[in-house]
Amino acid sequence: MVDKIFEQTERIDKKIQDIQSEQKELNVSGKEDKYFENEEKIDHLKKLRSDLLDQCRDLTPEDHVYIARLSNRPHIKDFIGALFTDFFEQRGDHLCDEDEAIYGGIALFHKIPVTVLGHRKGRTVEENVACRFGMPSPEGYRKAMRMFKEAEKFNRPIITFIDTPGAYPGMEAEAHGQGEAIARSLAMMSHLKVPVISVVTGEGNSGGALALSVANRILMLKYAVYSVLSPEGFCSILFKDTSKKTEACSLMHLTADELYQNKMADEIIDEPLGGASFDPVTVYDELDRAIYRNLKELQKMSPSQLLADRHRKFRRI
Amino acid sequence: MVDKIFEQTERIDKKIQDIQSEQKELNVSGKEDKYFENEEKIDHLKKLRSDLLDQCRDLTPEDHVYIARLSNRPHIKDFIGALFTDFFEQRGDHLCDEDEAIYGGIALFHKIPVTVLGHRKGRTVEENVACRFGMPSPEGYRKAMRMFKEAEKFNRPIITFIDTPGAYPGMEAEAHGQGEAIARSLAMMSHLKVPVISVVTGEGNSGGALALSVANRILMLKYAVYSVLSPEGFCSILFKDTSKKTEACSLMHLTADELYQNKMADEIIDEPLGGASFDPVTVYDELDRAIYRNLKELQKMSPSQLLADRHRKFRRI
Amino acid sequence: MTEEYIDTDPFEMCKGCHRRSRRSQWESHYYVCPVCGKYKNVSAGYRFSLIFDNKSFKVINRGITSDDPLNFPGYKEKLRSVKERTHLNETAVAAVGKISGVKTVAVVLDSRFFMGSMSQAAGERITRAIEAADKHKLPLVIFSASGGARMQEGMFSLWQMAKTADAVEEFSRNGGLYISVLTHPTTGGVTASFATLGDITLAEPGALIGFAGPRVIEQTIGKKLPKGFQRAEYLYQHGFVDAIVERSELKKTLTKLLMLHGCKVTGGTPW
Amino acid sequence: MTEEYIDTDPFEMCKGCHRRSRRSQWESHYYVCPVCGKYKNVSAGYRFSLIFDNKSFKVINRGITSDDPLNFPGYKEKLRSVKERTHLNETAVAAVGKISGVKTVAVVLDSRFFMGSMSQAAGERITRAIEAADKHKLPLVIFSASGGARMQEGMFSLWQMAKTADAVEEFSRNGGLYISVLTHPTTGGVTASFATLGDITLAEPGALIGFAGPRVIEQTIGKKLPKGFQRAEYLYQHGFVDAIVERSELKKTLTKLLMLHGCKVTGGTPW
Numbered sequence A, B: 001m002v003d004k005i006f007e008q009t010e011r012i013d014k015k016i017q018d019i020q021s022e023q024k025e026l027n028v029s030g031k032e033d034k035y036f037e038n039e040e041k042i043d044h045l046k047k048l049r050s051d052l053l054d055q056c057r058d059l060t061p062e063d064h065v066y067i068a069r070l071s072n073r074p075h076i077k078d079f080i081g082a083l084f085t086d087f088f089e090q091r092g093d094h095l096c097d098e099d100e101a102i103y104g105g106i107a108l109f110h111k112i113p114v115t116v117l118g119h120r121k122g123r124t125v126e127e128n129v130a131c132r133f134g135m136p137s138p139e140g141y142r143k144a145m146r147m148f149k150e151a152e153k154f155n156r157p158i159i160t161f162i163d164t165p166g167a168y169p170g171m172e173a174e175a176h177g178q179g180e181a182i183a184r185s186l187a188m189m190s191h192l193k194v195p196v197i198s199v200v201t202g203e204g205n206s207g208g209a210l211a212l213s214v215a216n217r218i219l220m221l222k223y224a225v226y227s228v229l230s231p232e233g234f235c236s237i238l239f240k241d242t243s244k245k246t247e248a249c250s251l252m253h254l255t256a257d258e259l260y261q262n263k264m265a266d267e268i269i270d271e272p273l274g275g276a277s278f279d280p281v282t283v284y285d286e287l288d289r290a291i292y293r294n295l296k297e298l299q300k301m302s303p304s305q306l307l308a309d310r311h312r313k314f315r316r317i
Numbered sequence C, D: 001m002t003e004e005y006i007d008t009d010p011f012e013m014c015k016g017c018h019r020r021s022r023r024s025q026w027e028s029h030y031y032v033c034p035v036c037g038k039y040k041n042v043s044a045g046y047r048f049s050l051i052f053d054n055k056s057f058k059v060i061n062r063g064i065t066s067d068d069p070l071n072f073p074g075y076k077e078k079l080r081s082v083k084e085r086t087h088l089n090e091t092a093v094a095a096v097g098k099i100s101g102v103k104t105v106a107v108v109l110d111s112r113f114f115m116g117s118m119s120q121a122a123g124e125r126i127t128r129a130i131e132a133a134d135k136h137k138l139p140l141v142i143f144s145a146s147g148g149a150r151m152q153e154g155m156f157s158l159w160q161m162a163k164t165a166d167a168v169e170e171f172s173r174n175g176g177l178y179i180s181v182l183t184h185p186t187t188g189g190v191t192a193s194f195a196t197l198g199d200i201t202l203a204e205p206g207a208l209i210g211f212a213g214p215r216v217i218e219q220t221i222g223k224k225l226p227k228g229f230q231r232a233e234y235l236y237q238h239g240f241v242d243a244i245v246e247r248s249e250l251k252k253t254l255t256k257l258l259m260l261h262g263c264k265v266t267g268g269t270p271w
């Protein structure tokens, strides 16, 4: 459903933009009649747009999946740019290769040095290819582990951003130990002596998402989804039929609300109607406050308390 | 010089063998004259052989290099077979690939569980190729590091066997961080909390050898060599002339005696005239006693004493 | 304890060569096809009796059974019918017994139960087994086999990866010895958690071992996978498996490994 | 302190494009060729004045100079003549100063002295600098450049790898911050010891960085190496270098990194 709404809002936005640029010219040339006529048109279109988005109050889980995957949704680089300062990128696993599907480094968060990293899908086609649409190779998880270890050495809190269709299913990835890389990341994260906060911002699928989210706190954007597998994979395994996606999405309990109810998400970050891309700044603001609050809480804990806290979270499931 | 002697001894050995197999037949057929004639021949040949090997009392450093590289010299698998029991091979770096140029695992040494590993040159042509003649890739050093870490976890002493022309100079090796892999191995070995004994058995060249020999005790077989670079590389860098190898070998101070004098080798394991391949068992026996004695000494030390002991050894150079 | 299929047919077919062999034949060959050598999946009970002295062992954590955390349509019924058909009550079974005199905790994932998929109950059983080994300072052996996550349990299944990896890491930091044995097939979340975190990794010949399933990879890369890819032998070649061990040799190898890790084993060294 | 070449010619040639530029031009361009952008090797003194506040710093360990441990024919004489020609007394120079207010230990390997080859004295100076940083809990920055081992010192050169790696590991375990800056060329034993053990690894544009030298690799594989192989940009692409930093930006980057590691820097954040 939501895709239809977005198609229409996109058309309306385009129209509004066209008229708005016409208005600028009219303003100069002084054709007032036409000018006011246009203003009315714009008001009407904005009303239409708002009515349309109003329908987004009641979205299906499948709609959430759709929004979570939107390419104009804020990505890791947007979040780092908006929430952190003085970012310094770190590269490579120092073992085999650089994996662009994991992006991260050191930065300041409210003047606190932190390690920040996450999945990177890329925005342009070239970036998408370089990042394999956010599907990491073992090298990506090992790069993350390298950053985790350094964060621990320098006592830096860790903040991870989750947005991945899953680990990359390729031949080289398997040959280089995709399974073991994820397993080692889970094991390492479970025993990190520093605060770890994960934010699910888009889609968090399968072990590829979990590998970066063994955290003390898991925050989810309202329209983010987090699930055992992609809905498509779920369909093909359970129903041997990929057309049952709508049903699958409803059965999977993958929305932020459902995860919150199941005590897997600790907090939900509100999004405007239609999702973060309709007004990213308000999302950044709320996310900033939420991370800061949680971080301050976690910083009061000793290393062994942090470990125990994280252990409890995953042990009880 | 020694190559000429070995050529001749090889010919003599062949002759002795031929006559000896003839003797067996004669013994059955009863042709006594011929039989005793042959016995005399054998005695004569053995005298010749012994006189020839006698010339090996005074070998040049270049001769040592020649002997150290002999393909029939005992290799890592021979040493493991002779000195250890219950060997269990461990494979791979669990990061990228298996490197056959490093061979090792867990075994018992006088009923003590130890981690044993070293360079593997291979004996057949196929093995040589698979092992790159004992030149490890970064994966090989990372495999060694994996074994070091496990040895430390289970408090197993580590025994390494050094026999390498150096780390492999290839494109993929560089792309996968050959330098960093060696550096990490040096750093890790320097801080291992268990006893480490290294035995230089053949040629130990360059960082590729050092990466496995940051040990509490370094034993060297009498004809083993250990040097900053291969004599050929040394010639080409310093003299821009590879024909000056004889001179280079003399200048490099690479023999066991010279290293002992410079306090880099702690002990020299005697070899029979002509080298270990002429009587491996006596070498195994002496090596066994030497490793056992050193191990017992080291096992009396606490982890911090072991670290301090190793630190002192390399710090004073 | 027996969890074998109850079947009166004295013959049983091999899934590899489709030849039928006598049950007694299968048994004397450790359930490796007497004709083509293909490994047959075996029950937890059989595994235990194979490695534990006098076939004697105590099953632990058997009370933990699959719940239906998401109220997934039809799951409860399917669980019931699978339990009836297989005479199993979960994919993971844990037991304590002696291997050549060394008290050891062992876990077997039985792929006949929901294709060895990871459920909350299975994860809990495995975690408790690891915790028991940690508490009593016993060696741990896990025979993995899994088709992946139990879809019907969604995120509750996924998080078992973190839970079990955490438990193994804690066990390992406390100095515990964990031998992981990969059997056919070990894929998905099991491969990406406890199964690849062993101090020593063994595999049965021919076992499929990987994170992504072969079909998914083929769809992604758009071509057929080469023969032998993701098989135990391939992993051995690439150094992710220390040894490929015939089922008939398994107890010997475990005994040797226990001894090499300082355990006092009984009965000589017959390798 | 100055260790520049003494030369009266007001022009100096670029080794890249062979164009001659005025010394003042070179200087204002941080000794990066004003014509083609190729990086020129610079002295330790210049490096220090570039990163330390007010060009103020104290050289340490200067008393340690190369010995001739193997009595190598002609080495003493060569040492003497190189010292006279370059006005340097060893390849590694260490100093303490403040980077944007943060007291820091820095080491520079000057490749004009015996091609930056690692001698016992250089290894000792580097080790003492690391130990000083460890003792006084100061950050450490090392500018590496090396053609490899000092052949004339044989094994005494080789073992500097172990000595320096040991020192870095100890420093790191004690929580020290080490920023490694790789400059042209960093090869051989230096690459395989302290230079690749940094918490953060930076490189100058175009720097050759590798363990084996390109010629040795070409001889081994029997073909020409592709353009750009083993260059800083290649290592960045493959993730062994975190950032490639222009010389003019170096102090800014170091300041930022010090700040990100909790040091109190002065003078704002001008990046």
Ligand SMILES: [Zn+2]
Residues within 6 Å of the ligand: C014, C015, C016, C017, C018, C019, C033, C034, C035, C036, C037, C038
């Ligand atoms: Zn069959």
Ligand SMILES: [Zn+2]
Residues within 6 Å of the ligand: D014, D015, D016, D017, D018, D019, D033, D034, D035, D036, D037, D038
């Ligand atoms: Zn130029």
